[in-house]
Amino acid sequence: MAAWLVRRVAASGAIVFAVVTFTFLLLHLAPGEPFLPGADTPIDPAVVTQLRHQFGLDAPLPVQYAKYLVALAHGRLGESFALHRPVADALADAIPNTLALAGAALALDLLLGLALGVYQAAHARRLPDVGLGYVTLFLNSVPTFWLGLLLLLVFGEWLGWFPVGGVVDPVVHASLPWAGRAADRLWHLALPALTLGCVGAAGTARYQRAAVLEVVSQDYVRTARAKGLPERRVLLVHTLRNALLPLVTLFGLSFPFLLTGAVLVESVFAWPGMGKLAADAIFRRDYPIVLAAAIAASVMVVLGNLLADVLYAVADPRIRVHGE
Amino acid sequence: MNPRAAFALLGAVLLALFVVGDVRRRAGLGAAGRRFFRHPPAAWGLFILTFFLTVALAAPWVAPYGPSITLEIVALKNQPPSLLHPLGTDLYSRDVWSRLVYGSRVSLSIGALAMLVAVTVGAVVGAVAGYVRRWVDTALMRLVDVGLAVPRIFLLLMAIALWEHLPLALLVLLIGLTGWFGTSRLVRAEVLTLRERDFVAAARAAGAGAPRIIFRHILPNVAAPIIVSAALGIGNVMLLEAGLSFLGLGVPPPMPSWGNMIADGAAQLATAPWTTLFPGVAIALVVMALNAVGDALRDAFDPRRATA
Amino acid sequence: MSELLLRVRDLKTYFVTEQGGGTARAVDGVSFDLHAGETLGIVGESGCGKTVTSLSLLRLVPEPPGHILPGSFIELEGRNLLVLAPKQLRAIRGNEMAMIFQEPMTSLNPVFTVGDQIAEAAIVHQRLGRRAARARAIEMLVLVGIPDPETRVDAYPHQLSGGMRQRVMIAMALVCHPKVLIADEPTTALDVTIQAQILELLDRLQAELGMAVILITHDLGIVAGTVDRVLVMYAGEVVETATTPELFARPLHPYTEGLLASVPRLDTPLPRRRLHSIPGQVPAATAWPSGCRFHPRCPYAWARCAAEQPPLLDAGTGDPASHLVRCWLLAEPARRTRTSPP
Numbered sequence: 019m020a021a022w023l024v025r026r027v028a029a030s031g032a033i034v035f036a037v038v039t040f041t042f043l044l045l046h047l048a049p050g051e052p053f054l055p056g057a058d059t060p061i062d063p064a065v066v067t068q069l070r071h072q073f074g075l076d077a078p079l080p081v082q083y084a085k086y087l088v089a090l091a092h093g094r095l096g097e098s099f100a101l102h103r104p105v106a107d108a109l110a111d112a113i114p115n116t117l118a119l120a121g122a123a124l125a126l127d128l129l130l131g132l133a134l135g136v137y138q139a140a141h142a143r144r145l146p147d148v149g150l151g152y153v154t155l156f157l158n159s160v161p162t163f164w165l166g167l168l169l170l171l172v173f174g175e176w177l178g179w180f181p182v183g184g185v186v187d188p189v190v191h192a193s194l195p196w197a198g199r200a201a202d203r204l205w206h207l208a209l210p211a212l213t214l215g216c217v218g219a220a221g222t223a224r225y226q227r228a229a230v231l232e233v234v235s236q237d238y239v240r241t242a243r244a245k246g247l248p249e250r251r252v253l254l255v256h257t258l259r260n261a262l263l264p265l266v267t268l269f270g271l272s273f274p275f276l277l278t279g280a281v282l283v284e285s286v287f288a289w290p291g292m293g294k295l296a297a298d299a300i301f302r303r304d305y306p307i308v309l310a311a312a313i314a315a316s317v318m319v320v321l322g323n324l325l326a327d328v329l330y331a332v333a334d335p336r337i338r339v340h341g342e
Numbered sequence: 343m344n345p346r347a348a349f350a351l352l353g354a355v356l357l358a359l360f361v362v363g364d365v366r367r368r369a370g371l372g373a374a375g376r377r378f379f380r381h382p383p384a385a386w387g388l389f390i391l392t393f394f395l396t397v398a399l400a401a402p403w404v405a406p407y408g409p410s411i412t413l414e415i416v417a418l419k420n421q422p423p424s425l426l427h428p429l430g431t432d433l434y435s436r437d438v439w440s441r442l443v444y445g446s447r448v449s450l451s452i453g454a455l456a457m458l459v460a461v462t463v464g465a466v467v468g469a470v471a472g473y474v475r476r477w478v479d480t481a482l483m484r485l486v487d488v489g490l491a492v493p494r495i496f497l498l499l500m501a502i503a504l505w506e507h508l509p510l511a512l513l514v515l516l517i518g519l520t521g522w523f524g525t526s527r528l529v530r531a532e533v534l535t536l537r538e539r540d541f542v543a544a545a546r547a548a549g550a551g552a553p554r555i556i557f558r559h560i561l562p563n564v565a566a567p568i569i570v571s572a573a574l575g576i577g578n579v580m581l582l583e584a585g586l587s588f589l590g591l592g593v594p595p596p597m598p599s600w601g602n603m604i605a606d607g608a609a610q611l612a613t614a615p616w617t618t619l620f621p622g623v624a625i626a627l628v629v630m631a632l633n634a635v636g637d638a639l640r641d642a643f644d645p646r647r648a649t650a
Numbered sequence: 651m652s653e654l655l656l657r658v659r660d661l662k663t664y665f666v667t668e669q670g671g672g673t674a675r676a677v678d679g680v681s682f683d684l685h686a687g688e689t690l691g692i693v694g695e696s697g698c699g700k701t702v703t704s705l706s707l708l709r710l711v712p713e714p715p716g717h718i719l720p721g722s723f724i725e726l727e728g729r730n731l732l733v734l735a736p737k738q739l740r741a742i743r744g745n746e747m748a749m750i751f752q753e754p755m756t757s758l759n760p761v762f763t764v765g766d767q768i769a770e771a772a773i774v775h776q777r778l779g780r781r782a783a784r785a786r787a788i789e790m791l792v793l794v795g796i797p798d799p800e801t802r803v804d805a806y807p808h809q810l811s812g813g814m815r816q817r818v819m820i821a822m823a824l825v826c827h828p829k830v831l832i833a834d835e836p837t838t839a840l841d842v843t844i845q846a847q848i849l850e851l852l853d854r855l856q857a858e859l860g861m862a863v864i865l866i867t868h869d870l871g872i873v874a875g876t877v878d879r880v881l882v883m884y885a886g887e888v889v890e891t892a893t894t895p896e897l898f899a900r901p902l903h904p905y906t907e908g909l910l911a912s913v914p915r916l917d918t919p920l921p922r923r924r925l926h927s928i929p930g931q932v933p934a935a936t937a938w939p940s941g942c943r944f945h946p947r948c949p950y951a952w953a954r955c956a957a958e959q960p961p962l963l964d965a966g967t968g969d970p971a972s973h974l975v976r977c978w979l980l981a982e983p984a985r986r987t988r989t990s991p992p
Binding site for chain 3: 236237238240241242243244245246247248249251256259260263325333335336
């Protein structure tokens with residue numbers, strides 16, 4: 019098991035390394051100069067040369083690559099062209115907000131999706147199942163940001179139950195006691211997390227329904243009944259324990275979805291996370307931020323997959339012994 | 343809307359109904375066809391897809407106005423749905439329904455083309471990796487690992503950020519090129535089992551080279567998962583295009599796409615919600631239809647899997 | 651004759667098929683008795699209803715497509731199993747009447763250790779604590795002949811060989827010392843050498859524990875070796891029942907004759923003809939033939955066979971109901987001349 023873990027971690031590291039290399043190549047092989055935003059602001063060629071030298075863009079490629087790696091290793095991700103601050107700082111401010119949003123959305127996704135999927139499977143092919151099936155199909159097919167806009171409109175504007183954007187109340191937050199501050203944060207987190215969470219839950223529910231139905235028809239469930247076990251034990255212990263396994267895989271697979279969704283949902287709700295940072299940076303041609311955000315996102319995806327693999331190995335004894 | 347457009351719309355609905363009915367009848371003759379239609383959403387999905395396809399093809403007839411026609415600028419700005427404008431007008435006094443109809447052309451074609459690129463690249467890469475094995479396989483699969491590690495939208499953001507002016511065609515190509523990774527893994531897995539089969543050995547014994555074997559013998563047998571993958575993939579592309587357009591990075595105005603229509607509408611969400619609502623509903627309907635049809639196809643191709 | 655444990659009368663289990671295929675009458679009027687210490691064999695091809703019969707005894711037939719018809723009667727030691735409340739039924743399953751299945755790999759839960767799965771029945775039925783249950787599980791592993799039981803008790807099913815998994819299934823079924831063990835094709839999925847071991851094990855355990863065993867199989871060789879009484883099933887019905895020696899000596903139903911003739915013999919010189927097989931195929935359970943269900947495939951059939959379904963007739967061994975045959979040939983023995991080639 020330990021050997022397998024080491025191999026898996028090494029593989030993850032290799033992937034991150036490959037992503038880093040890929041972004042480097044992309045940066046240097048793509049057309050376009052970072053310093054020529056268009057004919058409206060012509061820059062003196064001498065200044066361009068100096069800036070290129072300053073950013074080290076005139077050295078040979080392998081040298082730049084080596085410097086790039088060294089800088090990354092030290093956590094220096096470059097300087098944002100537009101914000102005039104180190105990229106690492108900007109990211110460090112933004113990432114916790116994205117993590118909060120993604121975390122809340124993931125929790126909602128898994129819990130709601132699990133409950134719905136199991137409920138649907140228990141009532142398979144009857145009205146509740148069919149009805150919920152259409153609901154999950156719909157939620158799984160809507161553009162996430164559009165759903166966000168809708169929720170914003172209904173619950174933010176019309177009903178006024180939730181705020182329409184931001185992480186905290188800009189005016190009041192600082193003066194609240196810590197409980198009030200926490201509540202304020204949660205209140206602002208609600209709509210964006212609901213948006214991402216519901217769409218994710220719909221997908222999870224569909225998956226989980228299929229998983230439960232498959233497990234329930236397995237021979238070992240029949241064996242459990244033949245042993246005279248109470249039905250509750252058959253369902254909760256024998257069936258669910260196996261039906262939850264795919265959920266672990268789903269957990270790993272949802273990171274790309276959450277991060278993609280974050281980009282859009284954060285823009286809708288003006289949530290100052292990594293996604294909004296990257297989206298805003300695009301217009302300013304602020305590549306350091308875009309690339310750094312992409313790398314950060316990849317690292318999260320890779321870590322998420324690693325975590326999911328480890329959890330799966332813990333949960334399924336068949337994986338443990340033979341390794342991957 | 344004017345009578346010509348109303349009749350054209352009715353015609354589209356009837357055509358779609360007729361097509362679905364016909365397909366259903368023909369499909370009922372085979373076991374796979376019967377399995378496909380066992381899911382009620384499958385028939386609905388087929389109807390919706392046929393309807394939108396017809397509407398897109400017949401756009402000039404179905405749409406009462408051209409997509410960029412601005413009507414009386416002041417009087418008709420942001421009007422709610424009415425008899426004359428069934429889906430209302432937007433902030434530039436354009437008929438939403440007409441734009442929706444023309445937008446279907448853009449969104450559907452982007453979906454189809456990008457997916458075509460993705461599925462082709464994915465199938466070829468997967469087949470080559472699965473058949474040839476050795477270092478080619480390892481190298482390609484490492485590439486796939488990287489591709490899957492970076493969330494698709496970030497890959498696109500990176501590409502968009504680094505290009506000065508990205509032509510739409512190139513954007514569509516890039517969307518396709520960022521979406522083949524999953525398909526390649528799927529195809530590779532299938533090919534790994536298929537290459538051990540006797541018909542491959544027979545082809546090799548007859549002197550066929552690797553390319554011939556891959557394309558003529560193996561890939562046709564992988565058609566089923568590829569088709570399912572494609573159906574679901576179009577939906578993903580449409581959602582992605584909508585997202586990019588919402589961020590201002592997708593289809594440039596004034597050409598309507600369902601995505602940039604939502605973006606336009608978002609600015610006056612409170613005052614004219616219909617401008618945001620209807621394009622989103624359209625996307626949702628088409629993606630739902632694609633998901634339903636994809637699921638039904640999956641069950642039709644492989645009856646062992648059907649649990650619904 | 652030892653005490654009567656199980657009485658089954660006129661058991662009928664039907665299934666509703668999807669897409670309007672009609673009702674599948676999988677078990678269509680099966681009756682038999684089971685006495686303590688006896689081994690009853692149920693023999694037949696796939697599709698004859700033997701597995702559904704065994705599942706019906708413990709009411710393990712999935713209820714939506716299947717249902718046991720009212721009018722069926724299953725009595726275990728005087729208690730009617732078909733009217734029991736779910737809780738009482740569960741008290742019998744795994745406890746007084748247990749079952750082992752054909753496929754040990756898929757019948758064991760892959761995420762629990764074999765020890766846990768064996769102990770579970772003991773915990774639920776006999777309220778043993780975890781420590782005691784584990785000890786009991788180890789005892790059972792010893793009983794079924796698994797080497798190194800203290801280690802094996804923490805193994806997972808996928809870590810064991812097929813034969814060992816089947817032994818674990820047996821251990822799981824016997825942990826509460828049931829009075830009746832139903833074994834549904836316990837050796838079909840195993841190698842021939844392992845088959846012999848498992849059958850020997852069942853034999854030994856039966857003698858030690860004094861259980862009655864219902865052994866379901868399609869293999870006549872197994873029947874000859876281990877079974878006291880045989881029930882031959884075809885098309886959802888019992889077509890012949892006799893003691894094993896009697897059945898092999900005097901097979902009276904044409905189907906039984908055909909089954910026995912299909913077994914290649916090693917003790918007679920090689921015939922230069924083809925191996926015997928029963929012509930035709932088992933009909934679909936949704937459309938049993940009219941009259942005698944075997945008549946389309948029977949070498950002796952005549953008009954009466956297509957028209958009237960024969961009841962179980964006594965073969966006249968002196969001992970009433972000891973050899974019963976569902977065939978008109980018993981009423982008209984002169985007809986026992988082949989109308990089609992053997």
